[in-house]
Amino acid sequence: MGKNHKIGIAGFGSIGKRHLSNIINVLDNKGYSYTIDLIRTGNGQVLDEGVSSRIHQIYYGSQQIPDDYDVIFVTNPTHLHYETVKFFAPKTSHMFIEKPVFDKFDLSVEELSLKNDGVYYVACPLRYTGVIQYLKNNGHVESVYSARVISSSYLPDWRPNIDYRTTYSASAEQGGGVSKDIIHEWDYLYYLFGYPEQVLNIRGKFSALQISSDDLSIYIAKYKKMAVEVHLDYFGRVPIREIQLFTEEDIIIGDLIHSQVRYLKSGSVFSFHESRNDYQVKEIEYFFDILEGNVVNHNDITTAMNILRIAQTET
Numbered sequence: 001m002g003k004n005h006k007i008g009i010a011g012f013g014s015i016g017k018r019h020l021s022n023i024i025n026v027l028d029n030k031g032y033s034y035t036i037d038l039i040r041t042g043n044g045q046v047l048d049e050g051v052s053s054r055i056h057q058i059y060y061g062s063q064q065i066p067d068d069y070d071v072i073f074v075t076n077p078t079h080l081h082y083e084t085v086k087f088f089a090p091k092t093s094h095m096f097i098e099k100p101v102f103d104k105f106d107l108s109v110e111e112l113s114l115k116n117d118g119v120y121y122v123a124c125p126l127r128y129t130g131v132i133q134y135l136k137n138n139g140h141v142e143s144v145y146s147a148r149v150i151s152s153s154y155l156p157d158w159r160p161n162i163d164y165r166t167t168y169s170a171s172a173e174q175g176g177g178v179s180k181d182i183i184h185e186w187d188y189l190y191y192l193f194g195y196p197e198q199v200l201n202i203r204g205k206f207s208a209l210q211i212s213s214d215d216l217s218i219y220i221a222k223y224k225k226m227a228v229e230v231h232l233d234y235f236g237r238v239p240i241r242e243i244q245l246f247t248e249e250d251i252i253i254g255d256l257i258h259s260q261v262r263y264l265k266s267g268s269v270f271s272f273h274e275s276r277n278d279y280q281v282k283e284i285e286y287f288f289d290i291l292e293g294n295v296v297n298h299n300d301i302t303t304a305m306n307i308l309r310i311a312q313t314e315t
Contacts, residue, residue, distance in 0.1 A: 005034040011076025078175030094119040101304035103175030122304035128282040130272025152236030170211035177213030178232040196221035207235035
């Protein structure tokens, strides 16, 4: 792929803004030229001057959108992803799609009419953290008997200055709910261990949060040589995000909030001094490396749909 990129961002909420900044940083560091357009519904917030100065063009709805993009970033609400991908498939060479890929796993990829030579990458940023990379490469994955995973946080604290009740996370109709919204945990479990042989799930709304989506989802999964427990919730007042690996020699804690790997028996601690944006930048770098043919796409639409199928297990 060349060193001049025509990019569009479809949807411009908090994650769209983060990607805009990171795209600019990554491409500037590479010395590439680019233009970035926004495609909006017209219902979004007014852009501040710092953002406006970096945008080439803004399109509203389907109004005369060009059909010669190199990359479209799909960052609108989950329930709009499928139709957005379908609409832009003939208009772009490649796509970066926010997680979860879609709000349902039983949708037809064939009907999207994707290009055979196109890259369709689905976001999976926790794979790029120091913690998950360490566990992937040094965490004795083959010797794990059991893993326990938890992501617990308080939904009203997620997006400062925004009423949580108005966000897609709070709305089952818009693809919200912990089972899909916090799909990161199943994503990195797949990355570390592959697909489970069997999954059981209990989910529902149990807290006093004013939402229509599920706020608790608990899974038990069986692999050939190990078992996994996964706990996801929207109501934990103190954030916890950990993977605990039980092996013959030790218990290994991957603490994603504090960017540490701790060995409870030996006492060893490995710290990775990174912020959320550090691994988000690494993902954008990886995406453009895919386009240049330097690395493989390890989370295409089919893979992401299979992970979504696990997250939406009906029991």
